[in-house]
Amino acid sequence: MLTGIYVHVPFCLQRCTYCDFNTYTGLLSLKEAYVDALLREMALRAERAAGVRARTLYFGGGTPSLLALDDIVALVQAVRQQFDLPWDAEVTLEANPGTVNEAYLGQARIAGVNRLSLGVQSSHSQELVLLGRIHTWSDTEAAYRMARAAGFERVNFDLMYGLPGQCLREWLVTVRRCLELGPDHLSLYALALEPGTPLAETLALNEVPLPDPDLAADMYEAASEQLHAAGFWQYEISNWARGTTAPPSIWALPPEGLTEQIGPQISQHNLIYWRNEPWIGLGAGAHSWFRGRRWRNLPHPESYINAIISNRLRGFSAEALSQRLIWGETLMMGLRLAEGVTNGRFSATFDMHLRDLYGDVIDTFHRLGLLIWEDGRVRLTPRGRLLGNQVFEAFLPEGDEFD
Ligand code: SF4
Incomplete structure (x- = not known):
């Protein structure tokens, strides 16, 4: 990995x-x-x-x-x-x-x-x-x-x-x-x-x-x-x-x-x-996203130093994300890119097809001129990149989605 x-x-x-x-x-x-x-x-x-x-x-x-x-x-x-x-x-x-x-x-x-x-x-x-x-x-x-x-x-x-x-x-x-x-x-x-x-x-x-x-x-x-x-x-x-x-x-x-x-x-x-791929953050307040878990280190440098000195990695805030939230965040982050999100990459990672999960959302924003679906790829239009936040929200599940 x-x-x-x-x-x-x-x-x-x-x-x-x-x-x-x-x-x-x-x-x-x-x-x-x-x-x-x-x-x-x-x-x-x-x-x-x-x-x-x-x-x-x-x-x-x-x-x-x-x-x-x-x-x-x-x-x-x-x-x-x-x-x-x-x-x-x-x-x-x-x-x-x-x-x-x-x-x-x-x-x-x-x-x-x-x-x-x-x-x-x-x-x-x-x-x-x-x-x-x-x-x-x-x-x-x-x-x-x-x-x-x-x-x-x-x-x-x-x-x-x-x-x-x-x-x-x-x-x-x-x-x-x-x-x-x-x-x-x-x-x-x-x-x-x-x-x-x-x-x-x-x-x-x-x-x-x-x-x-x-x-x-x-x-x-x-x-x-x-x-x-x-x-x-x-x-x-x-x-x-x-x-x-x-x-x-x-x-x-x-x-x-x-x-x-x-x-x-x-x-x-x-x-x-x-692309919502894994990273490990080190240091005070650093966030990580790794093996389906997200965590944040203690924010104050002094507390962080003390925790690490005593080998305490546990106790920092951590959460396991639901599958639906991981999919939604993959769309939210990926649509920030001009390359958008391809069904090939998405289905290779999650074994699910974009249109099966989000066909309705994609079609709605396509009609509004904010998204393009082409050759198995969804991406923002030039106008959509100005209104990205409205689009991203629609891919996220409602409420807390932590396992
Ligand atoms: S205070 Fe430091 S971290 Fe904050 S904006 Fe200024 S240079 Fe950047």
């Missing part, structure tokens, strides 16, 4: 105003003990999953680039040893542009990290300040150049749109500036206002104009056109990659109907999530 390995690094220098991720400031003194716990958890998980091999490794956070280089090296080596990660496997490091230098990136590259994901968010200083980011656009330019100099051939930028007070023109300036720099992959996310975050509270006090959802949709469409014109394939609702050929249209079916055929710049690790 093959799996993705996710390593969570729950430390940040400063909390961004919109962030509700499982991350902490002021806990950097725990870093050493935390890495020891990660190595310990990895050994315990590997023992329980004997024979399971890793195909990708992803350092996410938090700010993984706050880890010392020696720690990155030790963790990559441990995944190679414990989970037989191949030498040429995709290894991604998320990095904050304000936290890296050329020596760090060069050594990370030598250690086997071959994909860098930079949390750029915006090219405008007033937006970066509003978001509470610690970096500037010049930091992004510098980090990008350092990454190339260090030998990274796969660089992703995360960008955010639908910001309070942001206009379409400003957003497209950010997209254009990024394209001029030349990353290989872009992830575009609409700002989600999470309750309790400083940004949500500031907006509630009317100090900043509320984001307009229609404008956010226009931003998405306009960026999508700009990226298509620049030769990027939109292979997932929020993700674009340079391909070995240019895409024939926006939201085109990938060559041979397979995302991998777009080229080496797609995120192979995230493809595991979208």
Whole structure:
């Protein structure tokens, strides 16, 4: 069995105003003990999953680039040893542009990290300040150049749109500036206002104009056109990659109907999530999906370290999913991809046919122009990708579906 390995690094220098991720400031003194716990958890998980091999490794956070280089090296080596990660496997490091230098990136590259994901968010200083980011656009330019100099051939930028007070023109300036720099992959996310975050509270006090959802949709469409014109394939609702050929249209079916055929710049690790294939998450608050069970580690780094030190993997939240929920989630995640979900892959995994389970739902959304059923494959239409959430819901069973 093959799996993705996710390593969570729950430390940040400063909390961004919109962030509700499982991350902490002021806990950097725990870093050493935390890495020891990660190595310990990895050994315990590997023992329980004997024979399971890793195909990708992803350092996410938090700010993984706050880890010392020696720690990155030790963790990559441990995944190679414990989970037989191949030498040429995709290894991604998320990095904050304000936290890296050329020596760090060069050594990370030598250690086997071959994909860098930079949390750029915006090219405008007033937006970066509003978001509470610690970096500037010049930091992004510098980090990008350092990454190339260090030998990274796969660089992703995360960008955010639908910001309070942001206009379409400003957003497209950010997209254009990024394209001029030349990353290989872009992830575009609409700002989600999470309750309790400083940004949500500031907006509630009317100090900043509320984001307009229609404008956010226009931003998405306009960026999508700009990226298509620049030769990027939109292979997932929020993700674009340079391909070995240019895409024939926006939201085109990938060559041979397979995302991998777009080229080496797609995120192979995230493809595991979208295809609802197994992954093991290590670290505080990390989620896993493995052998029909989903679990989450204790979220606070200190509790996590203490649990792992005493060999306590049990006691973390875990649930076994019903078959119907697994099918529904496979559709919900798979429809995020331009390749959609094929009956061939679905029936090979579950020994059930898509149309037998979801024929009515597929036909209903087909009539509404949101889904296409063609050659044994269901996928969103270009309009459907704007209304994905309405479609996804229809595939999920009602109520709790845990065994
Ligand atoms: S860098 Fe990322 S994880 Fe850290 S506070 Fe900002 S948004 Fe949250």
